[in-house]
Amino acid sequence: MWPRSLRALDAQLNQSNYYEASVKRPAAASPLQSALQADVLIVGGGLAGLSAALELAQRGLQVVLLEAARVASGASGRNGGQAIVGYACGQIPFEQQLGAADAQRAWNLSLQALDLIDQRIAAHGIDCDRVHGYTYVADSARKARALRQECDELQQRGVACDWAEGAQVPRLIDSPRYRAAFFERRSGHLQPLKYALGIARAARAAGVQIFEHSPVTQLRRGATLVAHTPHGMVKARFGVLAGNCMLAEHGPGVAPEIAPRIMPVGTYIIGTAALDPACCERLIAAGAAVCDNNFALDYFRFSRDHRLLFGGRVSYTGRTPAQLQHLLRQRMLRVFPTLQELPVQFVWGGFVDISMNRAPDFGRLGDNLYYLQGFSGHGLALTGLAGQLVAQALAGQAGHFDLFARLQHRNFPGGPLLRTPTLALGMLWYRLRDALA
Numbered sequence: 001m002w003p004r005s006l007r008a009l010d011a012q013l014n015q016s017n018y019y020e021a022s023v024k025r026p027a028a029a030s031p032l033q034s035a036l037q038a039d040v041l042i043v044g045g046g047l048a049g050l051s052a053a054l055e056l057a058q059r060g061l062q063v064v065l066l067e068a069a070r071v072a073s074g075a076s077g078r079n080g081g082q083a084i085v086g087y088a089c090g091q092i093p094f095e096q097q098l099g100a101a102d103a104q105r106a107w108n109l110s111l112q113a114l115d116l117i118d119q120r121i122a123a124h125g126i127d128c129d130r131v132h133g134y135t136y137v138a139d140s141a142r143k144a145r146a147l148r149q150e151c152d153e154l155q156q157r158g159v160a161c162d163w164a165e166g167a168q169v170p171r172l173i174d175s176p177r178y179r180a181a182f183f184e185r186r187s188g189h190l191q192p193l194k195y196a197l198g199i200a201r202a203a204r205a206a207g208v209q210i211f212e213h214s215p216v217t218q219l220r221r222g223a224t225l226v227a228h229t230p231h232g233m234v235k236a237r238f239g240v241l242a243g244n245c246m247l248a249e250h251g252p253g254v255a256p257e258i259a260p261r262i263m264p265v266g267t268y269i270i271g272t273a274a275l276d277p278a279c280c281e282r283l284i285a286a287g288a289a290v291c292d293n294n295f296a297l298d299y300f301r302f303s304r305d306h307r308l309l310f311g312g313r314v315s316y317t318g319r320t321p322a323q324l325q326h327l328l329r330q331r332m333l334r335v336f337p338t339l340q341e342l343p344v345q346f347v348w349g350g351f352v353d354i355s356m357n358r359a360p361d362f363g364r365l366g367d368n369l370y371y372l373q374g375f376s377g378h379g380l381a382l383t384g385l386a387g388q389l390v391a392q393a394l395a396g397q398a399g400h401f402d403l404f405a406r407l408q409h410r411n412f413p414g415g416p417l418l419r420t421p422t423l424a425l426g427m428l429w430y431r432l433r434d435a436l437a
């Protein structure tokens, strides 16, 4: 049976979230209960919406942000916390569609996105457990060759990498599973909910009015945008849609033309009890975040309080896999068999907004309604950049935003009803390839 409501599944997946358990949120902002006027309306209080709101308010614009639930209660407060160089699609869509010079600009922007995280942490005093360091791993000879290529490409682009294979691998990660690995310091990790709440605090301080429990159910377009929530209304000259996979769930008519261009893919994480710090350092050198190069990848790292946060096991049908905790624990033990006795204390998940070609999907509907989606699992860093670009575009410097807006995107075949089964079939093939490796 297909799930009836993606929203219900999404809420269920947030019930045992380690980040929520380790953070004290401020009291909920009150829902919108009046009619307001603003320069810019932001729909969605994840990292994309918060980042856009902060940047716009810093440019002197009056900003109202409407969030359907709590700020950063979506993917932004649940993710693996891995801030990764580049794009999920690699450079090919940029090179093919935009040419070499603009592809290089897009690459540079991805590096800027990483720098922006550090700049914001410093500028707004955000304590979010930031660590620099990332290890990429491969579990077969074929994947080790692909990893070597990835390593060489990164080095050619100026990212210093430390390569290891065979007996050298335990220098970077002490796991019997991997044939090759490399380490670089451009990418890294952080506690995403702490970071997002820090950006929300900075946005409020810059003057952004944030309303929680205020889903936008309808949006009238025109020279003035009019957004309706269950108990209020906002009129604004400009709008930014940053609702990710749940935008159409709350307001099916808000932007029906962009919803079919992303696919909600479920991904899940377990959090273990704390380990001895020396054991963490022995298992993963330099406190790095790790991910493999399988199509259905494993991604993991230690938290500041020495828990292993281990993610993986994607679902392309929207349905949460049965025995999720058990399945993830099995995957974790394949990587670190010595952790057999380590209890799992948290299990949560959420939906990643993937686009067909895995390139970010930013653009404009008419001349005053912007949208940011399709982060395809690289949103932790790219949402910050997206917010900055949309603010620049609104302020009249459309250059970089239009770089992304020029990328062509396609709807997933089958429309909202059939896209999941169609993709699920396609993905089976890639999983089979991972297994045959």
Ligand SMILES: Cc1cc2nc3c(=O)[nH]c(=O)nc-3n(C[C@H](O)[C@H](O)[C@H](O)COP(=O)(O)OP(=O)(O)OC[C@H]3O[C@@H](n4cnc5c(N)ncnc54)[C@H](O)[C@@H]3O)c2cc1C
Binding pocket: 043, 044, 045, 046, 047, 048, 049, 066, 067, 068, 069, 070, 071, 072, 073, 074, 075, 076, 077, 078, 079, 080, 081, 082, 083, 084, 214, 215, 216, 217, 242, 243, 244, 245, 246, 247, 248, 250, 251, 254, 267, 268, 269, 299, 311, 348, 349, 350, 351, 352, 353, 372, 373, 375, 376, 377, 378, 379, 380, 381, 383
């Ligand atoms: C389990 C998991 C692991 C991940 N791991 C990583 C990782 O390690 N590294 C990485 O880079 N990326 C990762 N991602 C992806 C990353 O989290 C996202 O790309 C990023 O958070 C997207 O931010 P966003 O603001 O677009 O969306 P969200 O954070 O989902 O925010 C959208 C917000 O909009 C609200 N909303 C929706 N519709 C409406 C409406 N109509 N009215 C009002 N509000 C609305 C929602 O309630 C939500 O709060 C992961 C995602 C998941 C789920």
